[in-house]
Amino acid sequence: MLSTSLFPAGITGNSSLLACISASGSLQRIFWPFVDGGQHLGILKTGLLLPDNQTIWLDDPAWAVRQYYLPGSAVFVTELAHPGLEVSVSQHDFCLPHLDVFCRWLKITNLRPGSLAGRLVIYMSLNIDESVQYDGMYIENNLLVQHRRRVFAGLTIPGRVLSGFHCGRRHTPSDPWAPALRGEFWGGRDNIKEGAAALAWELGPLQSGQTEDFPVLLLFAENARQLADLLDRAASTPAGELFQETLDYWRTFLTGTPQPPEHVSIFAPSLMVMKLLSEKKTGASIAAPEFDPAFQASGGYGYCWPRDGLYVALALDLAGKHQEAADFYRFCRRVLNPDGSFHQRYFVDGSWGSSWGQQRDQVGAVLWGCAAHYRLTGDRTFLEEIWPLVQSGAEHIRQSLGEDFLPAPSMDLWEDQFGQSTYTAAACSGGLAAASFLADTMGEEQQAADWRSAARNIRQAVLDRLWSPSRQSFVRGRRHNPHSCYLDERLDSAVLGLCFPFALLPPDHPLMQKTVAALESCLWNHSAGGLHRYEGDGYAGGNPWVLLTLWLAIYHTLAGHPARARELLGWAENNASPTGLLPEQIHKDKGGPAWVLPLNWSHAMYVLAALALAGRYNFSSLEFRV
Structure with a gap:
């Protein structure tokens, strides 16, 4: 018998792109260009790198988790609170109705009495079509791309400039996992086979009670040109409008x-x-x-x-x-x-x-x-x-x-x-x-x-x-x-x-x-x-x-x-x-x-x-x- 932890806490999608979210809020599986495949997720982790700490991943068991769907929609919400860090994170996961884009809209709030500064960190290593063979990875214009044959996946935060990055190969000395925990990003821009990347963006400084938004987009297309076109379409619209468009789509469907x-x-x-x-x-x-x-x-x-x-x-x-x-x-x-x-x-x-x-x-x-x-x-x-x-x-x-x-x-x-x-x-x-x-x-x-x-x-x-x-x-x-x-x-x-x-x-x-x-x-x-x-x-x-x-x-x-x-x-x-x-x-x-x-x-x-x-x-x- 397989563990029930394999089953998602929530799913979201657009009837061609299908995403499964775990009970910790992690992206568990993602299917494209059909709802049955391919399945492309290997590892996708989000964390916070704060002063005097190593990177704390959002799926760490120290976070208190609350999850629910926004009423009348497929927008899946994970609320995270970490008493030791005095930080809360609200995560809204949804897929754009008419574009093959998964959006993870992060809202990070400082609960400390003083100001807070740090970095948002993402580690990504896809298994495109459930394979670690023949993939390539590169970073260009603040966009991370991992590709294999007719699947091009891109990750970015529109309007944000990377403050650190590194591409390497998973399970080798060039793997950016351990350096990212320490807050080190070596600047490698590409990799072939079993690609892994760590990306960082500046967070804050946030005053007490202040919230900062990070709309993370994961886009899927058949080639580099289509991926660029898709990014242009998605990034040209503010995250709040993408969110409202998704809510309107689902509420219209249920009307x-x-x-x-x-x-x-x-x-x-x-x-x-x-x-x-x-x-x-x-x-x-x-x-x-x-x-x-x-x-x-x-x-x-x-x-x-x-x-x-x-x-x-x-x-x-x-x-x-x-x-x-x-x-x-x-x-x-x-x-x-x-x-x-x-x-x-x-x-x-x-x-x-x-x-x-x-x-x-x-x-x-x-x-x-x-x-x-x-x-x-x-x-x-x-x-x-x-x-x-x-x-x-x-x-x-x-x-x-x-x-x-x-x-x-x-x-x-x-x-x-x-x-x-x-x-x-x-x-x-x-x-x-x-x-x-x-x-x-x-x-x-x-x-x-x-x-x-x-x-x-x-x-x-x-x-x-x-x-x-x-x-x-x-x-x-x-x-x-x-x-x-x-x-x-x-x-x-x-x-x-x-x-x-x-x-x-x-x-x-x-x-x-x-x-x-x-x-x-x-x-x-x-x-x-x-x-x-x-x-x-x-x-x-x-x-x-x-x-x-x-x-x-x-x-x-x-x-x-x-x-x-x-x-x-x-x-x-x-x-x-x-x-x-x-x-x-x-x-x-x-x-x-x-x-x-x-x-x-x-x-x-x-x-x-x-x-x-x-x-x-x-x-x-x-x-x-x-």
């Missing part, structure tokens, strides 16, 4: 979204997370900022799964963000395989990610989402654009049905079992029902009839083959191995998909009611609360999942149990990070984030649960009857 119920605390932050993790150039959304690129404890999270993406797109659609939702379905149209299937997961540019099996549920889920988007918007141009996806995807599912009328075996949505899962059957039936609705709209009567018949057959097969009389519940599915096929009678929370979103069964259907009762009896965590995935789940410690608990909240809202739904929504809020980010899992014994932060799917389910509870949208209008 017009449905108002959630009272006391729902992380609705707007959830929309912000979904926007940050959606790539604006392609429409793809990633599961989470990548934290495990070496696959030490997982298969990685910085990828787009059509499965997760459906719930993110649906939440955006219901929150009135139709363009972002449509862009996701257009991405799905572009990456669909010729046979109507999806690869398991993708990089956001559409190239294949590593995988361990096909997930047929993703096809059905995306078909359902396309129809939901059309029903919400009535956008005929969109329908005509994605119609080839609908035709290919629906036929892929229909042709996969066996004599048992269940979809052919594939990996389940949890990606750890090969067979005919109940969730996959629900997604495929719901997807075919949605496709038949779209076919009717397009005047394709025969296709509509074929897909409607197939959807009915899958639904009946679920009732006939995936219900367990002994468990009084729908169960995980039929498991396949080279020698046999048998009913896996373990309970699995994913069967909630039978009701929402795919509507094979209404919430008041007796079998659905019995299933939910069984899930809450067997999979509820009685120490920290929350719903586990399935019986015997040991992944990442076998903890309760936030998205499943919120899925249960949606069911209870649809079933007419708002008090229970509100209780479950509150549980999710109570187990968010201190800055309002939702994890994949919470610790099974003590609560609080345990694994993956933030998880896009968790935030999507929070938005869906909040909207359902508020009655802001009639979810039954998204049912596609067969």
Whole structure:
């Protein structure tokens, strides 16, 4: 298990540039030109060099830290106070909405009774595209540049003249780290391979109570000329205007979204997370900022799964963000395989990610989402654009049905079992029902009839083959191995998909009611609360999942149990990070984030649960009857 310190305290970005900030306020990871990569951060440390001291880095544990988002924005604030130094630092981290520039706006305040003078120090050594090979580094006109192939990163403080600098090679005698601690800057202007630089700017003198601003810019471009142009554009605008432009962008994005119920605390932050993790150039959304690129404890999270993406797109659609939702379905149209299937997961540019099996549920889920988007918007141009996806995807599912009328075996949505899962059957039936609705709209009567018949057959097969009389519940599915096929009678929370979103069964259907009762009896965590995935789940410690608990909240809202739904929504809020980010899992014994932060799917389910509870949208209008 990896340490939870790998998970960010906050994220910010512009839907192509994505930055992760640690609990100490350090820049932890930064991704560009896409939200999934490359990842370029090696080391970026900020410190103060004061008289009679060595450089004190701002991530030193002696600093007291407070962190939060400015309301209605992706501006992440870290407030630092050092009682020994009698100095406070306010750090506002944000990315410019329309320029690939990360801004760290530092405000340093003298808390001493007398004056204060010193230096601001930054040490930077990037691992461009996660590599220490072939990079170059140089300083020119108060701008530090580190580059490798088609990535040029520049760091500067506009309007400030460097008072000291040195470029060297990390882990060698020329490394400027140790000299910078002592306040020594040797003046080297360039380096090749594993570049490292220390930069200094004069601070003060500040009178007691006085504050000085340092807007540090980290810029990304494809070549030196583009970097220079980008710097000209960013540096020509005062930091306060860049800050206000960013605030206005986010507040405009959140304007017009449905108002959630009272006391729902992380609705707007959830929309912000979904926007940050959606790539604006392609429409793809990633599961989470990548934290495990070496696959030490997982298969990685910085990828787009059509499965997760459906719930993110649906939440955006219901929150009135139709363009972002449509862009996701257009991405799905572009990456669909010729046979109507999806690869398991993708990089956001559409190239294949590593995988361990096909997930047929993703096809059905995306078909359902396309129809939901059309029903919400009535956008005929969109329908005509994605119609080839609908035709290919629906036929892929229909042709996969066996004599048992269940979809052919594939990996389940949890990606750890090969067979005919109940969730996959629900997604495929719901997807075919949605496709038949779209076919009717397009005047394709025969296709509509074929897909409607197939959807009915899958639904009946679920009732006939995936219900367990002994468990009084729908169960995980039929498991396949080279020698046999048998009913896996373990309970699995994913069967909630039978009701929402795919509507094979209404919430008041007796079998659905019995299933939910069984899930809450067997999979509820009685120490920290929350719903586990399935019986015997040991992944990442076998903890309760936030998205499943919120899925249960949606069911209870649809079933007419708002008090229970509100209780479950509150549980999710109570187990968010201190800055309002939702994890994949919470610790099974003590609560609080345990694994993956933030998880896009968790935030999507929070938005869906909040909207359902508020009655802001009639979810039954998204049912596609067969």
